[in-house]
Amino acid sequence: MNSNILKYKGQIGSIEHDLDRGMLYGKLLFINDFVNYEAESLRALEQEFQISVDEYLADCTAMGIEPNKPFKGSFNVRIGRELHKKLALKAADEGLGLNEAVQRAVEQFVVGEERY
Structure with a gap:
């Protein structure tokens, strides 16, 4: 790899x-x-x-300090207008908010990647 x-x-x-x-x-x-x-x-x-x-x-x-940078759990993502529109429409169609739709997509992307 x-x-x-x-x-x-x-x-x-x-x-x-x-x-x-x-x-x-x-x-x-x-x-x-x-x-x-x-x-x-x-x-x-x-x-x-x-x-x-x-x-x-x-x-x-x-x-006596923590070595790793803490993650807040939120970040800004730039995906372009057209993809944003498609995401909003699909999320609405499935009864989801944008945050939940993005969280699901990210979870699907990292499945099996929990190596750190």
Whole structure:
């Protein structure tokens, strides 16, 4: 499976590349701080990511702070006028509000993806 993320100890990190420097780099995602890592190969990047996660989690423990960014449970989505209209009509036809229709669609999208 191709993926642009790394996972370790419940943390998620990005995988990016800099062709000019011939480097791979990334940062921890969904945290309140900035933690980055870089390497010259994918295996080395994964090792640097894991080291960064271990250090970040140790720092959070030492400071008594929660490592992950809390999610509010709400977000804005831009889907275009035509899709918005189709969604509203289908939701109304099925006796649903927009929020419930979107929640159902998102739940269907992530079924089986509960890996984090």
